[in-house]
Amino acid sequence: MARSWEDIDAEIESYIGIFRAPEDMTPVIACPTTHSYGLICGILVALKRGQTPVIVNTANPKYLMKVLREIERPLLYSSPAILHTLARLLPEGEQIHATMTSGTLLPDPWFAQIRARSRHMFQQYGCSEAGCIAINPDVTAAGDMGFVLPHLLPQTGSNAENAGEIVVTKGDGIAIHTRDLGYRRDDGMLVFVSRMDDMINVSGLNVYPRDVEDAVMAMAEVGDAVAFRMGDRFAGERVALLFSASQTIAPQAIREWCSLHLASHQLPMDIRQVDTIPRQANGKISRREVAARHAAGEFTKPIAGAAS
Numbered sequence: 157m158a159r160s161w162e163d164i165d166a167e168i169e170s171y172i173g174i175f176r177a178p179e180d181m182t183p184v185i186a187c188p189t190t191h192s193y194g195l196i197c198g199i200l201v202a203l204k205r206g207q208t209p210v211i212v213n214t215a216n217p218k219y220l221m222k223v224l225r226e227i228e229r230p231l232l233y234s235s236p237a238i239l240h241t242l243a244r245l246l247p248e249g250e251q252i253h254a255t256m257t258s259g260t261l262l263p264d265p266w267f268a269q270i271r272a273r274s275r276h277m278f279q280q281y282g283c284s285e286a287g288c289i290a291i292n293p294d295v296t297a298a299g300d301m302g303f304v305l306p307h308l309l310p311q312t313g314s315n316a317e318n319a320g321e322i323v324v325t326k327g328d329g330i331a332i333h334t335r336d337l338g339y340r341r342d343d344g345m346l347v348f349v350s351r352m353d354d355m356i357n358v359s360g361l362n363v364y365p366r367d368v369e370d371a372v373m374a375m376a377e378v379g380d381a382v383a384f385r386m387g388d389r390f391a392g393e394r395v396a397l398l399f400s401a402s403q404t405i406a407p408q409a410i411r412e413w414c415s416l417h418l419a420s421h422q423l424p425m426d427i428r429q430v431d432t433i434p435r436q437a438n439g440k441i442s443r444r445e446v447a448a449r450h451a452a453g454e455f456t457k458p459i460a461g462a463a464s
Contacts, residue, residue: 159287164196166327167287168204170307171197175291177276181231181254183209186220186238188437192287193258197280198233217241229253231278235439236262236270243269251275257295258282260440261348263381264370267298281348286324286332290346301338301346310346313339319349354384354443358421359391365443368395368424371417372410377401380433384443386426386450396450397424400432428455 185198189211202209212223214234221242224230231254232239239255243266246252254276262270271277281301282288289310292302304310307327313320322334337349349364356363368383381399388394399410407427414423434449435441449455 159285163326163328164200164287166307167196167305168201170305171201171288171291172204174303174305175278175293177278177293178231178254179205181229182227183207184212184224184227184230184232185209186212186214186232186234187259187439192282192284193280194233197258197288214238217245221245224252231256231276233258236260236266237435237439239270240266243273246273254278256280261366262298263366263373264298265373267295271295281346283332283334283336286326286334289322289324289334292345299348301348303344304340304346310340312346313337313349315339315341316347316349321352322346322348351443356383356385356395357393358388358395361421363395363422365395368397368414368418368422371414371422372397372399372424374417375401375405375410375413377403377405382433382441382443382446383424384447384450386447388425391421394425395422396426396428396447398428398430398433398446398450398455400430405429426450430455 183198183202185194187194189195189199199209210223210227212220214220217238224232232252233256236257236259239257252274255270255274256278258280277295279292279295279302280288281290288305289308290302290304292300309325310322312322316339319337319339322336322338323331325331335352337352339347341347350366354365365383369381372378372381378399378401381397383395383397385393386396410427411423433441434446
C-alpha cells in the first residue's frame with residue numbers, strides 16, 4: 157500500500173515529538189535507505205531536526221567501526237545482524253555511543269551483547285504500511301518494542317497470557333493489521349510475542365519460534381539459529397531448526413540440550429547445522445522462505461570443515 161507524503165509527515169512529526177534523546181547525536185545510517193526505517197526514521201527525521209545524517213555502506217563492519225570512532229556522539233541505525241557483528245568486533249571496554257535496532261526481534265544472547273556494547277540503546281517497531289509504530293528510548297528487554305507514537309491508536313492483547321494481533325489505526329481511520337502478536341503493559345510498553353504466520357501448532361499447542369531459538373543459542377558454541385514450521389502426519393506440525401556454530405555439533409546434542417530447557421512439544425524434530433543462517437538483505441529472517449528451502453532439500457550438504 158502506497159503512503160502519501162502527508163501520512164509520512166505526520167509520522168515524522170510524531171516521531172520527533174516523542175523521541176527527543178537523539179537531538180544532540182549524529183545519525184549514522186547503516187541500513188538500506190529504500191526502506192522506511194533507513195529513509196524516513198533515519199534520513200528524513202535527521203533532516204527535519206536540522207542534522208546531517210552520515211550514510212555508510214554496511215559491507216565492511218570494520219570500516220563502519222572506523223566511521224563511528226570519528227563521529228562525536230553517533231547514533232547508529234542498523235540491522236540486528238550488523239549490530240551483533242560490531243558487538244563481537246569491538247575491543248573489550250569500548251562502546252558505541254548509541255544504537256538503534258529495528259526489523260526483527262533480537263535473540264536474547266544477541267541482545268545481551270549489543271546492550272553491553274551500547275552506551276544508549278534504542279529500539280523501534282513498525283511495518284511498511286504504517287511506518288514506525290513504537291519507539292523504546294531505553295531498551296532493557298528484546299521484546300519491549302516501545303511506546304506507540306501519538307498519531308496512532310493501537311489495539312492488541314492485555315498481557316502475555318492474552319496476546320493479540322497488533323492493530324493500529326491512523327488519523328484517517330484506516331486500521332492496519334500487522335499480523336504480529338503482542339500486548340501492552342500497564343505502563344504503555346508494547347511487547348512483541350511472535351509473528352502470527354511464524355507460530356507453530358504442535359498437536360494443538362502453540363510454539364513460538366523465539367523460545368526455541370533462545371534456548372538453542374544459550375549453548376556457548378551456537379552463534380545463530382532459526383526455528384520454523386515443518387509438516388508432520390501425526391502432530392500436524394513440528395519444529396525444525398537450523399543453527400550455525402563455532403564447531404560441529406551433533407543433532408542429538410542439540411536435542412538433549414533443548415530437552416533441559418523446553419517442553420516436549422517445543423523440541424525440534426529436524427535439526428541441521430549450516431555455515432550461516434540465511435538472512436535477507438535487511439538482516440531479517442524469513443521463516444517461510446527457510447521452510448520452503450528446507451522442504452526442497454537445500455540444507456543437506458555437509459557444513460564447511462565437517463568430516464566427510
